[in-house]
Amino acid sequence: MSRSRRKCLVAAVPLVVLLAAGCGEDDKKASESNKPKTLVITASGAGKAVKLSVPATAEAGVTQIRFDNQAKSGRSAELVRLEGDHTAEDVAKVISNEGGPIPPWLTDGGGVGGVEPGQTGTVTEQLREGRYVVTSSEEDEKPVTAELTVKAGEGGGQLPRATGKIDAKEYSFTTSGLKAGPQKVEFANTGKELHHAIGFAVKPGKTPADLKKFFESEGKGPPPFEEKGMFSTAVIDGGQRQVIDLDLKSGKYALVCFIQDRKGGPPHVAKGMLSEVTVP
The missing domain is CATH 2.60.40.420 (Cupredoxins -  blue copper proteins)
Structure with missing residues (x-):
């Protein structure tokens, strides 16, 4: 091998390593962007003292919703997306009105169905941008609510x-x-x-x-x-x-x-x- 060819090879090696590292970083970012986001909701307490712990914000996209029921009774963590200037109190009134009309400003839905005390339930779904109310209730009781804002986001992959x-x-x-x-x-x-x-x-x-x-x-x-x-x-x-x-x-x-x-x-x-x- 000639001296000039060896110089070219030595010069090219670091460039190949840098390109490979760059591709690796890109692949890693792409892989992470294809993973569902995670939203954790926790219920705790008993009776009328049950509380929901929900992040203030989340990103839109495919999301795994994990509901950790630390309350003393079976609970759910259901989501509704609001249109207009309606409130969590408005949502609670609709849910409590058994057999009553369900207004069009209450949309989408989703979240986790019934989970026994001390257990965890998970679902994966597409969350759209908007204002949400998370609700959790037992039969014949006023729902416990918490608010969540879903902001624009990227990635999240597929279900x-x-x-x-x-x-x-x-x-x-x-x-x-x-x-x-x-x-x-x-x-x-x-x-x-x-x-x-x-x-x-x-x-x-x-x-x-x-x-x-x-x-x-x-x-x-x-x-x-x-x-x-x-x-x-x-x-x-x-x-x-x-x-x-x-x-x-x-x-x-x-x-x-x-x-x-x-x-x-x-x-x-x-x-x-x-x-x-x-x-x-």
Whole structure:
């Protein structure tokens, strides 16, 4: 090798190293931008003293929402996006008005469904820029609320791959790929009304008709489902979807929606939104 060629090679090596390092940094930044952002919500306390701990701000984009329930009872952490100058108090009034109309300024939805005390629930969804209220409530109590501002952001990647799927629309559910054990399930609202999915583990020998009769009687008599085998999603608007982490057992489940139409009226279960699914 000639002396001039050796000089060229020696000069080129540092440049190649620098370029490689630069590419590595770019790849690292690209990889990080493709990861979902993280939003952590915590509930603590008991009864009327329950509090929600929520960051003041978050960035828009695909976000993993982690709800840590440190409260003494089962809770949820559901999100609604506000339009106009409405407040958290306005949201609490709408939620407390069972069967009442749901105004158009209350949009999107999402968050984490029911989580038992001492447990953590996670979902991944697309958060849009705007003003949000996080709500958490038990039956017959005023919701606990906290405010969240989602600012413009970049990245966040795509929703994680799900092996199972639950689709909700007026007034039925369809499912595919559900199995026993821990799994990621995509919950999608393909309808126009607000929907959620409450999964009841049906007791042996019982049918969806037994569940419907139980709900119509407002819970009179022994429940035809295993209370410890339940799961629930948050309420989401038409066109929304989220990926939820579920741990299912083999057997029959009944999927039920208790949300009313936006104009108000009976819960969707009264319109036949109760479907049976078998988890192998």
